Amino acid sequence: MKEALVIDQIDISLAVPSDAGAIAQLSRDAIEHGLSWRWTARRVARSIRDSETNVVIARRGSEFLGFAILKYEDDDSHLLLMAVAPAHRRKGVASAMLGWLETTVQAGGWATIELEVRSRNEDAIAFYRHHGFDEAGLYPGYYEGVEDARRMVKAMRKLVT
Numbered sequence: 001m002k003e004a005l006v007i008d009q010i011d012i013s014l015a016v017p018s019d020a021g022a023i024a025q026l027s028r029d030a031i032e033h034g035l036s037w038r039w040t041a042r043r044v045a046r047s048i049r050d051s052e053t054n055v056v057i058a059r060r061g062s063e064f065l066g067f068a069i070l071k072y073e074d075d076d077s078h079l080l081l082m083a084v085a086p087a088h089r090r091k092g093v094a095s096a097m098l099g100w101l102e103t104t105v106q107a108g109g110w111a112t113i114e115l116e117v118r119s120r121n122e123d124a125i126a127f128y129r130h131h132g133f134d135e136a137g138l139y140p141g142y143y144e145g146v147e148d149a150r151r152m153v154k155a156m157r158k159l160v161t
Contacts, residue, residue: 009060009061010058010059010060010092010096011058011059011060012056012057012058012096012097012100013056013057013059014048014054014055014056014057015048015055015056015057015067016048017045017048017049019044019048019055019057019064019067020041020042020044020045020048021041022057022064022067023039023041023044023055023057023067024037024039024040024041024043024044026064026066026067026083026085027039027044027067027081027083030083030084030085030086031081031083034146034147035143035144035146036144039081044069047069047071047080050071052071052072052073053069053070053071053072053080054068054069054070054072054101054104055067055068055069056068056069056070056097056100056101058084058088058096058097060088064085065084065085065088065093066082066083066084066093066094066097067081067082067083068081068083068094068097068098068101069081070101070105070113072108072110073110075110075111075112076110076112076114077101077105077110077112077113077114077156078113078114078115079101079113079114079115080115082094082097082098094127095131098131101113102154102156105156106156106157109157110157111155111156111157112153112154112156113133113154113156114152114153115128115133115151115152115153116139116142116149116150116151116152117149117150117152118143118147118148118149118150119147119148119149119150120147125150125152128152128154129152131154132154133152133154134152134153134154135150135151135152136151136152136153137150137151138150138151139151
């Protein structure tokens with residue numbers, strides 16, 4: 001189990017089942033707005049228990065700042081969700097969580113981190129570009145037919161050819 005990482009009083013650690021409700025609520029409000037609510041507390045709790053998934057939370061003291069969910073696949077990892085509470089955005093919380101996950105991905109030897117982001121979410125796209133992600137495609141109607149997704153990928157290790 002990975003120990004918590006503290007950056008500027010931001011504690012990053014693995015989520016526990018009692019965190020599922022707060023994670024699900026932030027997902028609904030920050031990510032799934034305008035869509036069906038798929039990441040319910042029950043689904044988040046399943047991800048927390050899944051040995052092939054890391055669900056991390058960011059806290060300052062007892063205050064919940066944000067979360068990220070990363071699924072490990074054969075050679076790649078997939079960032080399923082990441083959100084920061086509105087009052088804590090642009091303060092390094094997402095960067096701290098992404099750094100924690102990248103360290104884990106590198107230690108495990110996965111080749112890439114992949115993700116999808118709403119194509120109209122220019123702030124998120126700029127964030128991921130800033131952190132070394134490249135655009136790798138467009139999925140028309142990915143979000144319930146109402147919005148396209150941009151696929152983004154970051155190479156985490158050099159592939160041997």
